[in-house]
Amino acid sequence: MNTKNSKSELDIFKVDTSSSVELPFVEEGIRAGFPSPAQDYLDLSIDLNHELVKHPSTTFYGRVKGDSLLEADIHDGDLLIIDKSLEPRNGDLAVCCVDGEFTLKYIQIEQDAVWLIPANKEFQPIKVTAGNEFIIWGIVTYSIKKHRNTRR
Template sequence: MCALTSPPQRVIEVALDRVPAGFPSPAQEYSDAKIDQSEILIRYQISTFIVRVSGDSMQGAGISDGDELIVDRSMQPKDGYAVIAVTDREMTVKRLITTPRGVVLKAENPNYPDLPVAELSDFRIWGVATTCLHHLEAPLPN
């Protein structure tokens, strides 16, 4: 029998100040303080997963092809949340919209149609996307 152990902490150094996107301040101070990524990104570790996005149907929500989403399966999905939904065994990431006529999975790209959920379909919300880890166009060299 395998005992469950907690994963090792992964800490990153953090600067005290925000980084300006305009002109840099030469007087800016830096710190050697450290933060644990899990404390910021994950509420409930046991119910949190990372999924990789394939496609561009959510680009209007800032979610691009190849990004990773942190998904919390313990969260109650609400209208307007980005969710991982399973419809008839097909998994997708879309915006959850509830209407008087039923549930709609809304794409955030005008090139993709909204997906109304048929009343008798096999439908469930797998989890709520809480954070998008977006990759920059020009990755840093290894």
């Protein structure tokens, strides 16, 4: 098995919540099992800015570059919502800066180190110690992925 220790890159974008886009919303949920009778109309709407962005001044979007989280179903090109105001907890998916390079990994916090854990057997965990320049830049709160097949 070829193991890697490279870091995933991330394109970062500022969140703009100055506008509101109200989209129809099916409050009862959408069944993934047997179909339910179709509704002729939808009387509720949802604003994704309000639903997904709890702290607009500290929230950013990021686009995943790399494949170190494939087993967590996070793929190259997926869009992330990242909140810089959240206190990191064990198991969080975090955008971290290690020695000047951004990476996206799960964090495991120990007394004398932080481990950055990939979700791809091709990548090795990264041990961060006091000798590294390190910050947890933000915590991923949501991931958005494209599901439509783009075959022509």
